[in-house]
Amino acid sequence: MTRRLFLPTLAAPAFAQDAKPAYRKGKLKQALCNSVFGRQMPLEERCRHAQRLGVYGLDLIGPKDWPLLKKYGLIPTMVPGCGTIPEGFNKVENHPKFEAIAHQIIDQCAEAGAPNMIGLTGERRGQDARKGIDNCVTFLNKIKSHLEDKKITIAVEYLNSKVNHKDYDFDHMAYGVEMCKRVDSARVTILYDMYHVQIMEGDIIRMMRENIPYISHFHTAGNPGRHEMDDTQEMNYRGIAKAIADLNFQGFVSHEYSPVRDPLQSLEETLKIFDVV
Numbered sequence: 478m479t480r481r482l483f484l485p486t487l488a489a490p491a492f493a494q495d496a497k498p499a500y501r502k503g504k505l506k507q508a509l510c511n512s513v514f515g516r517q518m519p520l521e522e523r524c525r526h527a528q529r530l531g532v533y534g535l536d537l538i539g540p541k542d543w544p545l546l547k548k549y550g551l552i553p554t555m556v557p558g559c560g561t562i563p564e565g566f567n568k569v570e571n572h573p574k575f576e577a578i579a580h581q582i583i584d585q586c587a588e589a590g591a592p593n594m595i596g597l598t599g600e601r602r603g604q605d606a607r608k609g610i611d612n613c614v615t616f617l618n619k620i621k622s623h624l625e626d627k628k629i630t631i632a633v634e635y636l637n638s639k640v641n642h643k644d645y646d647f648d649h650m651a652y653g654v655e656m657c658k659r660v661d662s663a664r665v666t667i668l669y670d671m672y673h674v675q676i677m678e679g680d681i682i683r684m685m686r687e688n689i690p691y692i693s694h695f696h697t698a699g700n701p702g703r704h705e706m707d708d709t710q711e712m713n714y715r716g717i718a719k720a721i722a723d724l725n726f727q728g729f730v731s732h733e734y735s736p737v738r739d740p741l742q743s744l745e746e747t748l749k750i751f752d753v754v
Contacts, residue, residue: 558594565599666693
């Protein structure tokens with residue numbers, strides 16, 4: 478079991494709120510991954526800080542913790558979904574297992590008001606990338622009508638195969654764009670993780686602008702090291718944030734770095750970078 482796969486077993490709570498949280502001002506809807514809080518902070522304390530800081534929710538939180546998010550006016554902004562980094566839906570032998578999981582997650586998301594679920598292609602393991610795309614298209618076509626009916630979006634994540642995930646299949650933007658074009662559904666999209674994109678291809682802003690119709694969710698982190706987005710790393714996130722906002726992007730920008738300084742101070746600084754007005 479990895480952080481990106483769960484077997485749904487609990488009834489999903491509805492996330493309708495009588496009063497909306499006080500979200501941050503600015504054009505971008507910000508969310509957080511657990512990593513930004515460091516290693517020791519309990520989930521409820523993370524939720525309190527997330528509420529205080531005015532973000533929309535937390536990524537990669539499974540159903541058992543959704544009631545806790547609801548308590549603090551947060552939503553699960555990217556639900557752990559179908560596929561893992563090693564074993565995904567780029568192999569046809571995995572399709573029956575992940576199709577069953579996907580349908581369960583879609584129903585839970587729809588009941589709870591959770592908009593997005595993550596997808597992972599898996600590793601190549603000697604398979605040609607063209608075959609991987611073919612198999613991903615076949616799988617996504619099996620679940621797209623359910624996604625469309627329930628108004629849930631799957632975001633298939635771009636990961637680097639150079640540093641962190643040596644054999645991961647979807648490691649270039651062209652892979653994901655072709656996959657989305659061939660499935661041809663607004664509910665089948667890309668999770669554009671800019672740390673991974675920077676390692677593999679760079680060209681963050683131009684490539685994002687050219688392919689924004691296929692991108693539903695962003696992850697952020699500095700490179701090298703996947704730490705804070707400060708002057709120790711090579712990416713200009715102020716410019717990137719403005720470019721995303723200029724595209725009138727309506728999805729979530731979720732922060733997924735691992736802090737090396739005080740986590741809450743780093744988080745305050747990060748959120749201000751993305752408060753584009």
